[in-house]
Amino acid sequence: MHVHIVGTGSSGTGCWMRVKGWHWPLAAFMTRHVGLSRKAFSQNFDQVYVENLMRLVRESSLDKVVILAQDLVHDPDGTPRKDLGSFYVPNDYVLQLAKEHTEFLPAVSIHPARADALDELERCLEAGAVMMKCLPNCHNIDCNDPRYEKFWTRMAEAGLPLLAHTGGEHTVPVINAAYADPRVLTLPLKCGVTVIAAHCATKSGIFDREYFHAFVEMTRQFPNLYGDTSAFNVPFRGRHIGKCVQPPLSDRLLHGSDFPVPVYGHWAWMRRFISWSELRRCQRSGNVLERDYQLKRAMGFAEAHLTRVNSLLRRRGVVVQ
Numbered sequence: 405m406h407v408h409i410v411g412t413g414s415s416g417t418g419c420w421m422r423v424k425g426w427h428w429p430l431a432a433f434m435t436r437h438v439g440l441s442r443k444a445f446s447q448n449f450d451q452v453y454v455e456n457l458m459r460l461v462r463e464s465s466l467d468k469v470v471i472l473a474q475d476l477v478h479d480p481d482g483t484p485r486k487d488l489g490s491f492y493v494p495n496d497y498v499l500q501l502a503k504e505h506t507e508f509l510p511a512v513s514i515h516p517a518r519a520d521a522l523d524e525l526e527r528c529l530e531a532g533a534v535m536m537k538c539l540p541n542c543h544n545i546d547c548n549d550p551r552y553e554k555f556w557t558r559m560a561e562a563g564l565p566l567l568a569h570t571g572g573e574h575t576v577p578v579i580n581a582a583y584a585d586p587r588v589l590t591l592p593l594k595c596g597v598t599v600i601a602a603h604c605a606t607k608s609g610i611f612d613r614e615y616f617h618a619f620v621e622m623t624r625q626f627p628n629l630y631g632d633t634s635a636f637n638v639p640f641r642g643r644h645i646g647k648c649v650q651p652p653l654s655d656r657l658l659h660g661s662d663f664p665v666p667v668y669g670h671w672a673w674m675r676r677f678i679s680w681s682e683l684r685r686c687q688r689s690g691n692v693l694e695r696d697y698q699l700k701r702a703m704g705f706a707e708a709h710l711t712r713v714n715s716l717l718r719r720r721g722v723v724v725q
């Protein structure tokens with residue numbers, strides 16, 4: 405899970421993307437890294453991106469991937485801020501993609517400050533959402549705001565898990581850096597929501613604060629807290645892999661991708677989490693989804709790490725009170 409859909413809005417998908425400054429070479433690099441040609445931006449990008457992703461899933465060891473919508477940044481009073489944020493992916497687009505393609509499971513994205521947040525949640529539940537994704541530090545969400553209690557309670561009742569970004573972030577603009585702290589997720593946890601802290605609150609850039617240990621502490625306090633290993637194959641996030649593969653922490657972690665974020669096993673090899681021959685074998689795969697999977701196995705994550713998410717996703721037909 406944790407596979408991003410991005411789009412330019414070609415063919416009326418409703419997506420948009422705003423790439424500025426040094427993010428241009430990064431975006432071009434990521435596009436090539438996932439197997440798209442440089443021409444993708446001048447073609448029907450949204451369709452090309454989805455077709456390429458489906459091919460990668462089919463040619464990998466994965467059966468399905470959870471694809472993510474991306475809501476707009478909102479002010480705490482609920483005002484949408486189209487001037488902030490770097491990309492937008494409507495809920496209807498991921499819900500539609502999941503209806504059309506069996507490779508995809510839909511994770512919607514709803515800023516809880518939205519005036520229509522509860523209505524949108526009901527609509528997405530009805531349409532088959534399996535998860536809700538947000539980035540508190542980039543969306544500007546103080547999840548502990550008591551005004552959101554009703555929203556989290558409804559998610560808990562419906563069995564809809566929350567995938568929340570934690571730790572530093574450098575591919576999407578940060579609006580409130582303090583919300584990188586996993587303790588921002590305390591209220592949804594107390595309301596009974598199954599929460600998955602994306603990246604286990606690890607640092608992304610060299611100057612980011614490290615919240616991994618705060619996350620580990622919270623897993624002892626909250627049995628409904630999990631962490632995903634998305635983007636663990638970038639320079640800093642994988643620093644704690646040695647601890648992550650050991651129980652009891654390993655029982656609370658699950659495989660996340662963060663596609664289209666680059667996947668290089670060199671960082672894990674440099675920290676001696678994998679051998680040179682394992683690095684060579686994994687790097688030979690040009691399919692980034694498969695390479696990430698193979699690297700996680702080589703690092704020592706058990707097979708259960710890859711399937712654990714199945715027990716957390718919302719199922720249709722869950723009893724609603």
Ligand SMILES: [Zn+2]
Nearest residue numbers: 406408634662
């Ligand atoms: Zn992500």
